[in-house]
Amino acid sequence: MLKVILDRRTVRKYKQEPVSETILEQILKAGMYAPYAAKKMPFHFIVVKNQNTLLDLKNIHPFGKPLEKAPVAVVVCSDKKFEPVDGLYVSDCAAATENILLAAKSFNLGSCWLGLYPWNAITEKVKEYFSLPENIEPFSIITMGCPNEPEAPRPERYHEDRIHNEKW
Numbered sequence: 001m002l003k004v005i006l007d008r009r010t011v012r013k014y015k016q017e018p019v020s021e022t023i024l025e026q027i028l029k030a031g032m033y034a035p036y037a038a039k040k041m042p043f044h045f046i047v048v049k050n051q052n053t054l055l056d057l058k059n060i061h062p063f064g065k066p067l068e069k070a071p072v073a074v075v076v077c078s079d080k081k082f083e084p085v086d087g088l089y090v091s092d093c094a095a096a097t098e099n100i101l102l103a104a105k106s107f108n109l110g111s112c113w114l115g116l117y118p119w120n121a122i123t124e125k126v127k128e129y130f131s132l133p134e135n136i137e138p139f140s141i142i143t144m145g146c147p148n149e150p151e152a153p154r155p156e157r158y159h160e161d162r163i164h165n166e167k168w
């Protein structure tokens, strides 16, 4: 588990090979097992494999280039009906997004988190594009596929001076 966490890097270029349904299901399952503060499991995932839809999303998202060649993308959404406090869906969906990235890595797939939150204008366009119900809030788009770029080395990110024992 720790190796998956430390070795995960954003991958933005993918081979044109499809992601198997069995693997995709496991990855989405990992997303739904994320912790959430909502009253009920709030997650909805829109799975996109259609090339035209992927390109439409790429045109909506200003930093969405990874969508161009991705065999699959997942739009992580939350049902705000279950939100006990306004805004908590952000934490829920961030946890689900990270679970998906890590699960993808565990299957040797590359992935990229494309932020929607807190960019309201992009989020609104995605809502409109999928004609989402009012209570469904999209949070991120995740592209994934077999990596088609050299594996990035593990960077040094552990900084002892960022650990504050007992007090700042």
Ligand SMILES: Cc1cc2nc3c(=O)[nH]c(=O)nc-3n(C[C@H](O)[C@H](O)[C@H](O)COP(=O)(O)O)c2cc1C
Binding pocket: 008, 009, 010, 011, 012, 063, 064, 066, 112, 113, 114, 115, 116
């Ligand atoms: C909230 C959030 C939004 C992001 N949005 C984008 C994006 O729109 N396009 C993109 O190519 N990468 C995006 N990324 C990926 C980051 O650029 C990447 O995670 C960061 O550079 C750290 O690299 P690493 O994931 O390899 O550790 C996003 C990441 C996060 C957490």
